[in-house]
Amino acid sequence: AQSVTQLDSQVPVFEEAPVELRCNYSSSVSVYLFWYVQYPNQGLQLLLKYLSGSTLVKGINGFEAEFNKSQTSFHLRKPSVHISDTAEYFCAVSDVGYKLSFGAGTTVTVRA
């Protein structure tokens, strides 16, 4: 069975500063990794995904993530955040069967 740990529950950051959200996973099989964003009172929106190939994955809104198999990590980064990036971010893992297991989430608050 797989599990996901998001190491930071809250990340405050100033506008135009970089941000990194940390995610570690455990699984006994090959995994597929995802980052979702949830804006207030909305459903989850896919930011990016890693299925195979290059370990550096680029997503929407300037986000990117790097898959590190040896460290079982999939950290999310953005070089310069905007006020509109204030949201909750979820890391998720899926294996055979397409089921997603989510982390507890990281709340990003961008301040001017």
Place this chain on the structure above:
Amino acid sequence: EAGVAQSPRYKIIEKRQSVAFWCNPISGHATLYWYQQILGQGPKLLIQFQNNGVVDDSQLPKDRFSAERLKGVDSTLKIQPAKLEDSAVYLCASSPSGDSQSYEQYFGPGTRLTVT
């Protein structure tokens, strides 16, 4: 392309009452999921359908929760009777099937349930 639709968006009920949520997935998506998201936690899968058959309902509290997906399209999730700990956002998601795109799930806006 229309997204995943859910209704109602908000529901307040008293404990021991019953409630039902409705989900209409993206057209052509064979797989449908119901998740429960308790405040401060990530979504937890309750049930997964492939067309109108159940693939996984191992985390569905079957003594009070039920779900169906008649004709392999719309789905309904019911809670009867509700408990205080059922207060959560109930998310519906759908995905295509048969290839790597199946790993991408599309989520609806959710139904926020408050049990008093």
